[in-house]
Amino acid sequence: MRLSLEENRLDLSRIVFIGRTFEEYMAMFGLSEEELKGRTVLDCPGGACAFTARANVLGAEAVSADIAYYFPPLPLEEKGLEDIKHVMNQLEKAQAGFKWDYFSSAEELRAHRSRALEECIADLKRYPDRYVPAVLPVLPFEDGRFDLTLSAHFLFMYGDRLDYDFHLKSLRELLRVTRNELRIYPLVGLSGERYAQMDDLLKQIREEGCTAEEVQVPYEFQKGTGRMLRIIKG
Template sequence: MSLEENRLDLSRIVFIGRTFDEYMAMFGLAEEELKGRTILDCPGGACAFTARANTLGATAVSADIAYGYPVRSLAEKGLEDIAHAMAQLDKARAGFKWDYFSSVEELRANRTRALRECVSDMERYPERYVPAVMPVLPFEDGRFDLTLSAHFLFMYGDRLDYDFHLKSLRELLRVTRSELRIYPLVDLSGKRYGQMDELLAEIAGDGCTTEEVQVPYEFQKGTGHMLKIIKG
């Protein structure tokens, strides 16, 4: 199955995002690394990264299937999804580490803040939020210095097949001039993506260098590493 074959209606899209600070921790970034760089966040969802990165001197853009819907509809859907996720999380607390967030209420506040920052930026700068259906992106080759991809590839290894993963990785690399970072490397149950070694071997064959890097962010247990891919 691929998303290209299954364009989702709004009721089937989960519009939840992470804060800028979470992004910096997930991808092992420092603010000084952003200034002057072109950056893609894909899929961007309801994340606050693009909004904040642009204020720090980056030229950041988000791409996501959700951006084909009206901003107000996404804002409403985001609040509904946060409420649902928090209710479910109460039943699954054991699968998470409670050091970055100390409580479900603190997590809810952060998810809500990310949504509001994202929606506000979408309203002011709609050109930063580009509708896209992976594994195809509407950008020219080498458009971005750095591409970030969170909570998509590998997380849904049971739903998105190997061919989709490979095509998506190659497409993300096509629009990237220098470096692609992906987080996390496990699925929703915390298991490492089963065909990771095969996938990385193919990417290495394309002339890229890959490295798994520990990062200072692990909310879901087992998610404390990202993949860094440098283009040759």
């Protein structure tokens, strides 16, 4: 049973509702459209991303999970527009920390973020069952529910705020609901430095029967983010 917002004590102002386009997802996870067709896919945390909407059109059975989905579409859309504005204002102060090849300008970036939000909200309104409220490190799915799980801009990005135990529990939970493969992007924190305890984490996961490798991908906006983690279950 889904708890009410009051019971969860959620505060929408504390949630960042920013999304990436489908094209960005394909680049950051090194995916092809053929890899999606006929597969069950989880995007967690999904945020305001357009991936689930587009993946389903292409023949995948895609689902997004995120704490934000406890809220209705309208306040999420309003929050997303506010967050885009805030991010763009902050970006002007820190442009040196980003590579401007995927996006040629700040305006192009704004257009991508706005399009992702628009596609996500439209799909959320039309297919609400695709957007499942959840809070890591616990997911409301059965074991092996998804062929492929994608996780972007959460784990490792907040390595200075989320401790090693949280990362390990979340990784195990993402793997629990995954039948075959988990991909995580990026491998660095907000500072651009590789997650400090990555080697310890990978050692633990390998000891539990998985294979793991860091893979170069054709997407690097924040400097240092051009790699993903690919984990195959044994």
